[in-house]
Amino acid sequence: MTKKSSTWFKIHQIYRALRCRVGTGEKTFFWLDSWATDRPLKEEFPLIFGLAKNKMNKVSHNYKKNQNGVFWDWQWCRLPNNDSEKNEWIALKDLLVNQPVGRNEDVWRWKENNVLGFSVKDVRKDLSGIIDVNMVPTDYEWSKIATSKVNLFVLRAVEERIPTMVSLRKRGVQLGSDLCKVCGIEPETADHIGIHCPAAKEVWLQIWLWIKIPLRDHREKITTRLSEKAEWPKKKMKIIYAIHLATVWQLWKNRNNKIYNNKFTDPFKIVEEIKEETYDWVRTRAKLSEITWSDWKNFIFME
Incomplete structure (x- = not known):
């Protein structure tokens, strides 16, 4: 089975098509979800992702608001200390400068559909080109007795x-x-x-x-x-x-x-x-x- 025909590759394609328009950031993972760009921040900034103390943090855990605006609260295992790490940190801070947070709830959307949010019709239309949406799943019976x-x-x-x-x-x-x-x-x-x-x-x-x-x-x-x-x-x-x-x-x-x-x-x-x-x-x-x-x-x- 080739990589592009595998089930897991198709699932990955589906996941990558999801975007989050962040509000408060309480439902969105800072590093793992696609929200500030069209892919997760861990992929955009792999070096400083490795330095993050809590890689499962939600966006809401990484910022604070005061009267002067939004303050991003970095939690590192150690500070970025070489040129490559520092450059990634600067690029990330520049990316987040104008990122609106702290308003309304997080909204998941499909690809670039900023207006309608998460539309089942849009999802089904695009999925039909990736997988057979009418396919019957594996007929496997889950046992509550077995682990x-x-x-x-x-x-x-x-x-x-x-x-x-x-x-x-x-x-x-x-x-x-x-x-x-x-x-x-x-x-x-x-x-x-x-x-x-x-x-x-x-x-x-x-x-x-x-x-x-x-x-x-x-x-x-x-x-x-x-x-x-x-x-x-x-x-x-x-x-x-x-x-x-x-x-x-x-x-x-x-x-x-x-x-x-x-x-x-x-x-x-x-x-x-x-x-x-x-x-x-x-x-x-x-x-x-x-x-x-x-x-x-x-x-x-x-x-």
């Missing part, structure tokens, strides 16, 4: 956006063979790590036996395995879904352990780690503290 870290990882895996060998090669990173580092049999994709690898197959077999659901096709994709729930018991569906996410996550961790530590984790140990992690989730995040470890290991609860 955010695991949810985000599996979402990225479903979209093949995790750094597998195949993915890295497509980005131009040369790492030798793109075969799976766990089995060495097939190219390493997210679906291979999460389902197709022989180690993954063994883990899934043990998981299915534990949670008492029918076996599935080992050649399917992660998204299929997560979405087809017709044969799952309804009372435990959300818990089983979270277990599926944890399984994909633990298989990725096993892959990393092999690559970075040259250690292979026995599939039965991976299953035990999945049981322990998800037991903690259901007791703390699903608030099912009455489930005992014995019942969890045998998956006999909510019958």
Whole structure:
């Protein structure tokens, strides 16, 4: 995938098209938002941005008003002390001399639309040239039982956006063979790590036996395995879904352990780690503290 066709590049284009007409400055980041110029001040003045003590300051935090006008309050880790830094500081002060602040609320606008402010019609018209505004988003179900870290990882895996060998090669990173580092049999994709690898197959077999659901096709994709729930018991569906996410996550961790530590984790140990992690989730995040470890290991609860 080329840079200009990537999702993140398109999102960056959208962000760069937003401008803020600053009023009081209470809703606008001084360094990170586009307000004094057509791009963020951190990009206009990178040297002194590096000296800023609080890079997340709002505009309102960086100025004070008195009877003589606006006084910009600089908060540096140290003062600019070389010619390049001093020149950037002078240029920034010159830029802000006539910048109107302290009146009304901040108003976000699309590109150079100073009169109408933020117009949904204008945004949609321009976005249609960047992305398909009618595109259906990824059909991923967020689990309230699994942690955010695991949810985000599996979402990225479903979209093949995790750094597998195949993915890295497509980005131009040369790492030798793109075969799976766990089995060495097939190219390493997210679906291979999460389902197709022989180690993954063994883990899934043990998981299915534990949670008492029918076996599935080992050649399917992660998204299929997560979405087809017709044969799952309804009372435990959300818990089983979270277990599926944890399984994909633990298989990725096993892959990393092999690559970075040259250690292979026995599939039965991976299953035990999945049981322990998800037991903690259901007791703390699903608030099912009455489930005992014995019942969890045998998956006999909510019958």
